[in-house]
Amino acid sequence: MMNYSFLDLAKEVLERKNVPLSAEEMWEFAGQQGLWERLNSSGKTPVRTLSARIYVDIKNNENSCFTQVSKRPAKFYLKNKIAGLDQYEEKQEKAGDRHKFKERDLHILLSSFVRTDEHFKCLTKTIYHEVSKRGRSGKNKWLHPDIVGVHFPFESYTENTLKLFDMLKVNPYKLYSFEMKISVNLANLRECYFQSVSNSSWAHEGYLVALNISEEPEMMDELRRLNNAFGIGVIRLDAEHFMQSEILFSAKEKESLDWDTINRLVDDNRDFQHFLNDLMEDIKVGKVKSIYDEIYEDEEVAQIKCKEKGILP
Structure with missing residues (x-):
C-alpha cells in the first residue's frame, strides 16, 4: 500500500x-x-x-x-x-458568518495607504451613494465610485515651479477613482472589474481595491488580460500592515477626463460636488486647507481598530 x-x-x-x-x-x-x-x-x-x-x-x-x-x-x-x-x-x-465588517470599514486602510504610497501621495474622500438623487431604476447604476482621490503637488514642487506649470499649461494634479470590495475571486471578478471601469471614466486613474483577492493562476491571468484591455488597476489591501498593501496591476493613466460624467456626478451626488469644490479651493490658495478622509498614522493603531471591527482575528 x-x-x-x-x-x-x-x-x-x-x-x-x-x-x-x-x-x-x-x-x-x-x-x-x-x-x-x-x-x-x-x-x-x-x-x-x-x-x-x-x-x-x-x-x-x-x-x-x-x-x-x-x-x-x-x-x-x-x-x-x-x-x-x-x-x-x-x-x-x-x-452572517463570513464578514462581520463592512466595505466602508476598509476605506481608512486604503486612504492611509494611498496617502503614503509614492505612486499616489493622494488625499481621499468617501462618496456616500445614499445622498445621491434617486433616478429611474438602473439609470445611475455603477455611476459612483466608492472613494475619490486627488494628488496635490504642493509637497513635491516649489511655488515657482508650480507657477511655471501654470504658464506652460502642464497639469501636476491627478484625480483617482477607487471601487472597494471585501473579496474578489473568479466568481465575481468580471462584475467587480466592470463596475470599476464604469465608475472611473471621469478620473485619470481607476482602481479596483479588495482585502481578499484569489491568487489562483487563472484569476491572475484574467486580471492581467482585463488590465491590458481596459486599464483599471488592482490593489490588494493588507489590514495587518496597511503600508504593505500591494498594487498588483497599475492603472493606465488617461490624458483627458470624461467631463460629461464629471458633470453628472456633480449634479447627482453632493459628496462628489463638495470634493470638487474643496480641491478647487485648495488649488486656488496653493495649499491643503479642506478636510479629507481620516487616515491612520500608526500601524499599531490600525491593527487595534481592525481587530475591533473584526477585519483582523
Missing part, C-alpha cells in the same frame, strides 16, 4: 468538508476524522508541513488539484470544486 502523504490528507479533508480551509482547519478536521494515524510522520510542526507541501505543490505542479483562494488567512480549495465557490460564499454571507 502506498504511503499516505500530507497532500493525500489535504485532498481528503477538502473533499469531505467541501469548503475552503486553512492548513490549521484542515489539520484539526483531520484529527477529528482519525486521519492523523494514517500519516507516516513524526514532525513537531505538522500544520507548517501541511501548509508548505500544499504551497509547493501549487507552485511546482501544473496538474496540482489545489488552489489558494485567499491570502489572509491563507485558505485552499480543490480546483475541480472552484465553480461552486460563489454559492458557498453567498451562503456564508447570508448566514
Whole structure:
C-alpha cells in the first residue's frame, strides 16, 4: 500500500468538508476524522508541513488539484470544486458568518495607504451613494465610485515651479477613482472589474481595491488580460500592515477626463460636488486647507481598530 502523504490528507479533508480551509482547519478536521494515524510522520510542526507541501505543490505542479483562494488567512480549495465557490460564499454571507465588517470599514486602510504610497501621495474622500438623487431604476447604476482621490503637488514642487506649470499649461494634479470590495475571486471578478471601469471614466486613474483577492493562476491571468484591455488597476489591501498593501496591476493613466460624467456626478451626488469644490479651493490658495478622509498614522493603531471591527482575528 502506498504511503499516505500530507497532500493525500489535504485532498481528503477538502473533499469531505467541501469548503475552503486553512492548513490549521484542515489539520484539526483531520484529527477529528482519525486521519492523523494514517500519516507516516513524526514532525513537531505538522500544520507548517501541511501548509508548505500544499504551497509547493501549487507552485511546482501544473496538474496540482489545489488552489489558494485567499491570502489572509491563507485558505485552499480543490480546483475541480472552484465553480461552486460563489454559492458557498453567498451562503456564508447570508448566514452572517463570513464578514462581520463592512466595505466602508476598509476605506481608512486604503486612504492611509494611498496617502503614503509614492505612486499616489493622494488625499481621499468617501462618496456616500445614499445622498445621491434617486433616478429611474438602473439609470445611475455603477455611476459612483466608492472613494475619490486627488494628488496635490504642493509637497513635491516649489511655488515657482508650480507657477511655471501654470504658464506652460502642464497639469501636476491627478484625480483617482477607487471601487472597494471585501473579496474578489473568479466568481465575481468580471462584475467587480466592470463596475470599476464604469465608475472611473471621469478620473485619470481607476482602481479596483479588495482585502481578499484569489491568487489562483487563472484569476491572475484574467486580471492581467482585463488590465491590458481596459486599464483599471488592482490593489490588494493588507489590514495587518496597511503600508504593505500591494498594487498588483497599475492603472493606465488617461490624458483627458470624461467631463460629461464629471458633470453628472456633480449634479447627482453632493459628496462628489463638495470634493470638487474643496480641491478647487485648495488649488486656488496653493495649499491643503479642506478636510479629507481620516487616515491612520500608526500601524499599531490600525491593527487595534481592525481587530475591533473584526477585519483582523
